[in-house]
Amino acid sequence: MASSSIEIRNLYKIFGSRGKDYVKAVADGMSKTELNAEHGHVLGLKDINITIPGGQITVIMGLSGSGKSTLIRHINRLIDPTSGEIIYDGADICRMSEEELRQFRRKRTAMVFQKFGLLPHRNVLQNAAYGLEIQGVAKGEREERARRWINRVGLEGFDAKYPNQLSGGMQQRVGLARALANDAEILLMDEAYSALDPLIRVDMQTVLLELQKELKKTVVFITHDLDEALRLGDKIAILRDGEIVQQGRAEDIVMNPANDYIESFVKEVNRGRAIRVGAVAQPLTGGEAGPSIDADHSVEDALKVMLSASADRLTVMGPDARPVGTVTRDQLLHIIVM
Ligand SMILES: Nc1ncnc2c1ncn2[C@@H]1O[C@H](COP(=O)(O)OP(=O)(O)OP(=O)(O)O)[C@@H](O)[C@H]1O
Ligand SMILES: [Mg+2]
Numbered sequence: 001m002a003s004s005s006i007e008i009r010n011l012y013k014i015f016g017s018r019g020k021d022y023v024k025a026v027a028d029g030m031s032k033t034e035l036n037a038e039h040g041h042v043l044g045l046k047d048i049n050i051t052i053p054g055g056q057i058t059v060i061m062g063l064s065g066s067g068k069s070t071l072i073r074h075i076n077r078l079i080d081p082t083s084g085e086i087i088y089d090g091a092d093i094c095r096m097s098e099e100e101l102r103q104f105r106r107k108r109t110a111m112v113f114q115k116f117g118l119l120p121h122r123n124v125l126q127n128a129a130y131g132l133e134i135q136g137v138a139k140g141e142r143e144e145r146a147r148r149w150i151n152r153v154g155l156e157g158f159d160a161k162y163p164n165q166l167s168g169g170m171q172q173r174v175g176l177a178r179a180l181a182n183d184a185e186i187l188l189m190d191e192a193y194s195a196l197d198p199l200i201r202v203d204m205q206t207v208l209l210e211l212q213k214e215l216k217k218t219v220v221f222i223t224h225d226l227d228e229a230l231r232l233g234d235k236i237a238i239l240r241d242g243e244i245v246q247q248g249r250a251e252d253i254v255m256n257p258a259n260d261y262i263e264s265f266v267k268e269v270n271r272g273r274a275i276r277v278g279a280v281a282q283p284l285t286g287g288e289a290g291p292s293i294d295a296d297h298s299v300e301d302a303l304k305v306m307l308s309a310s311a312d313r314l315t316v317m318g319p320d321a322r323p324v325g326t327v328t329r330d331q332l333l334h335i336i337v338m
Pocket of ligand 1: 063065069
């Protein structure tokens with residue numbers, strides 16, 4: 001069954017006792033600075049409209065204070081909106097009753113936190129089983145399910161260790177195992193990898209991408225790191241001062257930045273790694289033969305294949321191993337250096 005998308009429509013969040021009174025002013029153009037200086041209210045989110053596709057990874061990116069956490073916390077309604085709606089599976093999350101919300105949070109969403117959020121006096125197994133324990137799943141079953149996920153995130157044999165006996169990367173694996181053990185369709189990850197060392201962080205990105213190939217969760221992943229966003233995101237939305245300034249695929253953002261702000265972000269990006277050949281492939285000409293590459297590989301990967309095969313053209317293969325297009329060496333070099 002394909003998972004539902006999350007549809008966020010006209011969402012505003014204004015922090016302060018009379019937030020609703022200022023929605024119109026903000027909609028009409030009052031800036032975050034003005035709202036704060038003149039009315040002592042803080043603009044959290046302004047007119048957010050985004051579809052978070054089911055079964056894909058959507059990355060929310062932006063600098064500190066841009067509203068990323070505010071946005072993700074609306075999805076399980078840890079924050080109530082000032083106005084707007086969030087539709088999931090036919091229901092508006094913003095209008096759920098206490099009981100509906102409790103069920104929704106427990107059964108359909110799971111969170112992974114930056115600070116891991118592990119319970120220090122529980123071992124790895126008990127931490128990973130925690131969500132299931134809350135749901136009332138019996139001990140034998142929850143431990144079996146938790147153990148399966150501990151193994152899947154690469155922590156086989158660590159069941160009986162305590163959090164303080166683990167490195168940051170391993171603790172984050174436990175956090176991920178706990179979230180996955182819940183079997184929720186929506187995975188909310190707020191800066192989950194931001195506290196990790198760069199190499200461990202890349203490892204964890206790989207773990208997520210590998211699992212996602214099979215699990216196809218609806219993942220909302222927050223980061224302030226563009227490389228991470230480009231690597232993980234099927235879709236990326238960039239926030240600034242509570243507004244989405246651009247949303248699209250990695251390639252849309254890197255190749256067609258919407259304004260100078262985004263441009264300044266993407267200037268330093270390694271385009272050869274950020275852009276996948278599937279996004280730049282040209283139509284098939286019919287006479288395709290010779291070496292090929294999968295559409296989800298990067299431009300850099302494609303150039304390596306060309307070098308080792310002494311080819312100046314590759315056929316790009318789609319998910320069902322059928323040719324979907326072609327790329328040439330000159331075209332790819334142009335993408336990297338222009
Ligand atoms: N409970 C609150 N009351 C008042 N203002 C708040 C509250 N929570 C967040 N804000 C403000 O809303 C804006 C967005 O904050 P948010 O925490 O969503 O940013 P962020 O993008 O997650 O930042 P960071 O990268 O530092 O985590 C900021 O200006 C912040 O000060
Ligand atoms: Mg935050």
